[in-house]
Amino acid sequence: MHQTLIDRHQNTLQQALKACSTRECWSGFVESPSSKIHGEELPLAAKEWFDSQLGTAFQLDQPGEIGRIGVEVSPYTLEPLGIDYPKIDVDVVCQAAALAMQDFRQLSPDARAALCIEMLRVLEGRLFENTHATMHTAGQTFMMGFVGSGANALDRGLEALAYAYKALTDIPDRARWSKGFGKTEMVLDKRYHYVPRGIALVICCATFPAWNAYPAIMANLMTGNPVVLKPHPNGILPMAMTVQSLRQVLSDNGLDPNMITLAADTREQPIAGEFLKRSDVAIVDFTGSQRYGSWLEQNVHDKLVYTETSGVNSIVIESADDYPGMVSAIAHSLCLFSAQMCTTPQNLRVASEGIATADGKVSVAQFCDDLRAAIDSKVADGRAAANLCGALQAQASIDVLERLTESASELGELVRPYQAYAHPDFPAARTATPLVIHASNNQSPILREEHFAPVAFVIEDENSELSLSRAAADAGECGAIATHVYSRHPEFLRNAEAQFVDAGASFSCNLSGPMALNYGAAYSDLHVTGLNPAGNACLADLGFVSQRFRIVQCRWLEGSYS
């Protein structure tokens, strides 16, 4: 049975391994929701499926169910989804997970890889369903739900799978060793066992759960560790679907489905702490706030802790060859998914003297005007705004915008107020277009925090060198995931490279064009460096996978193993 699966997915595995090693562009999944590819029926059926879920009990058939839980509210309708999920007994779930591990760990790396690719393929088959689930929990647009939380997330999962495969197969599972000692030749048969660490708790964020959960799930399953998936209280549905699908693949292949379980909770009764106290939980993968991520890093000593959190992303604008293209790219990035991505820029740093361009100097005031105009043009039409911004996952983001609007005069001046746009399909949607503040007070501590809301500060620095050094310092001290520099001067760019590398901040130069600044390509772009407070783990490198299992070795006298 496994051999069929291995054969079926061998090509995908090999292509993923190759892409990881060349860092060239590749995707293992369909990146477009076009009906030319999928037909008309699949999308319609998915919408019907989603509607039919509302107000029902989500069936998972997993052990330890002691009640029902779930209070998700759609950012598009502001109505409760009315779906409930198993409330679990942590003891029972962990015992079941530990038991499942005992069989699963016997699988060869090839069998594990085939099984995990099969899982990704099954998830791919539910992309339209997942899109609706993601929209109505995270607030993503249809397109982002389909691509970003679909193919891109699956690619990130496949990438982690490939890395785990690489680490697992780094040494053979057996070897013959012989060495002369005096006149005697000692011959030993050696067997190497890949031993998982234990239960892995995967804690997901509210706005983009799949993109980080899939890599963590794949890294853990590949290395033999059972996964307990702990979604955000308002992001349960897409993760419950994931657990449902993966459990089915396990069962269909004769394996214990408890290699993955769901631990849904509510804000009032959080469940993660119960897992953190347990010694059979060996791994924590966390995506979310820097505050909780840092707490985990500093306080959970008996487990492997992998974090991907957030930071203060800066753009340093020294000069620009393609000024309009740059302004458009920045405006797009500020609007995209209402800035609810860990790669969204926040601090736009310019020198007081302005920006040198092909057509002469652009003053800071002019840049502010141009940025406002570019944003306005992108969100003027309700349909366009809807496709670009989606909805705000949480009311807290609106609160942030209100507070920052009140602080505008303290920082400098308001360039662009945030405002709701009218969503053509969902009149009740929680929406906001970007708030922009010109911060002439460049020393305000407000600028050194991440504000989880569509807000950007145009920070006026005394000169571009200070812009650069302050952006680098912010990255090193406050964290950063995506940093950008615009300059026509090679020397400035080289200097930027040196400073950002020192600060442990990945960065991009002079990006414009159709690729969003936020875009990170699986197999090629490393997400989070692990060198600054934005997280300690990276998607994906050998460090992400190679500690998740250990090797136990047995030595046998030649021929004595039977």
Add this chain to the structure above:
Amino acid sequence: MHQTLIDRHQNTLQQALKACSTRECWSGFVESPSSKIHGEELPLAAKEWFDSQLGTAFQLDQPGEIGRIGVEVSPYTLEPLGIDYPKIDVDVVCQAAALAMQDFRQLSPDARAALCIEMLRVLEGRLFENTHATMHTAGQTFMMGFVGSGANALDRGLEALAYAYKALTDIPDRARWSKGFGKTEMVLDKRYHYVPRGIALVICCATFPAWNAYPAIMANLMTGNPVVLKPHPNGILPMAMTVQSLRQVLSDNGLDPNMITLAADTREQPIAGEFLKRSDVAIVDFTGSQRYGSWLEQNVHDKLVYTETSGVNSIVIESADDYPGMVSAIAHSLCLFSAQMCTTPQNLRVASEGIATADGKVSVAQFCDDLRAAIDSKVADGRAAANLCGALQAQASIDVLERLTESASELGELVRPYQAYAHPDFPAARTATPLVIHASNNQSPILREEHFAPVAFVIEDENSELSLSRAAADAGECGAIATHVYSRHPEFLRNAEAQFVDAGASFSCNLSGPMALNYGAAYSDLHVTGLNPAGNACLADLGFVSQRFRIVQCRWLEGSYS
């Protein structure tokens, strides 16, 4: 300059990489002190060199020297060596190390590998000198000093170097990536920078410093992290020589020698804590007691901590095909370097009903007699005892033997008293042949501690299944580095494999013959699993190296990097 070095050492690197991947027997270094290989002069010159060091100031020419320190005493003469070393200002040393890192990190993986192999070759050139230094600080025999702390330690260093090279070159340092977005093709040039973590504090043990220090040094230098080597207060000389040699190689190749420095201290004024407090110290590699290793693991949260400590190594004897061979192998292992190795067995578990052999059942009492006789025969001759046992590094080991002798009646009965043997070359040597106790009281907590001294307990269990499960439990709960099983029954061995793999304990089956039970082969045998309290790191695997650096990525629009 670097290219010459790269060419010179390319073959060694490739062979090491191959050995790591096949796990076959290979050594990059000369494993014999024979004068047929080295001639007569080199050994004599080394002895003269050592004698000339006594009572002098060891010159290191490293920054931050604020005095002199050093109170080493030879286990062979019980006389102070009278050698002193720099006492350092930790601030100055760390600043110098951090500065050295800035240039070193620019080196390519190939240049780093070549430089590090050159270092190992220079150390190889001083093997005879190192042998005397190791004898008179650790108490090792001449042969063990030359091979175990020589070629074997260098191989372990080269192995870690190869793993680091593999991790560093896992992704290219640049790539071109292109992807269509609508009708536009985005082309990005990507550069990947390998960024070191910071200063690595390498804390060495007293009895076998090189074998663990070389891998840690190589893993850290390869990944760009400057090393501060903190030897045991009675094991400074071999590590000072190492630092001296490596600093010379760095200087000779135009590099800042402060990539490695020595931090000598005394028991009264320990210096490690000063480094642990510093934020620029990012890595700790520790070899030594389980108590301090566990403390580091549980309390040093802002650094990567790698530990290799100790445990309660068991031998489960169910039955034996080659009973005399087994008894001889165990006796040899108990005598070897007076049981001062982390791979020395301590608990020999047998069932009350005795041991089934080809010639019938051997009772527990008979086994005790046979073991005593085997030990006696190995140490009867002073010269033979000297070549096998060497000297006890610390008086504390004698104290342990005294205490345990007093406990013998509480445990069961004394089988063999420890006793000093008369060393033919060093009449004052601190020596002891193994103490053996027949522990019929198999529940004593004494049996669940590691006793750092030549002592073995023949533990009488109710049956072999209990021997096995207790040995596995001890490994899992108290730690174990080398475990053995003797059985003629495949089923028992398979059961043992399952239980030891579950306990995270590497083990060997039915070993006898000329290879010492303690022997661990670089490139093939994994040392420490990281799954039990005997340490969290492994020599060597990808997990040992892949977190010691991080990758920072830069994306540039096609052709714009200059």
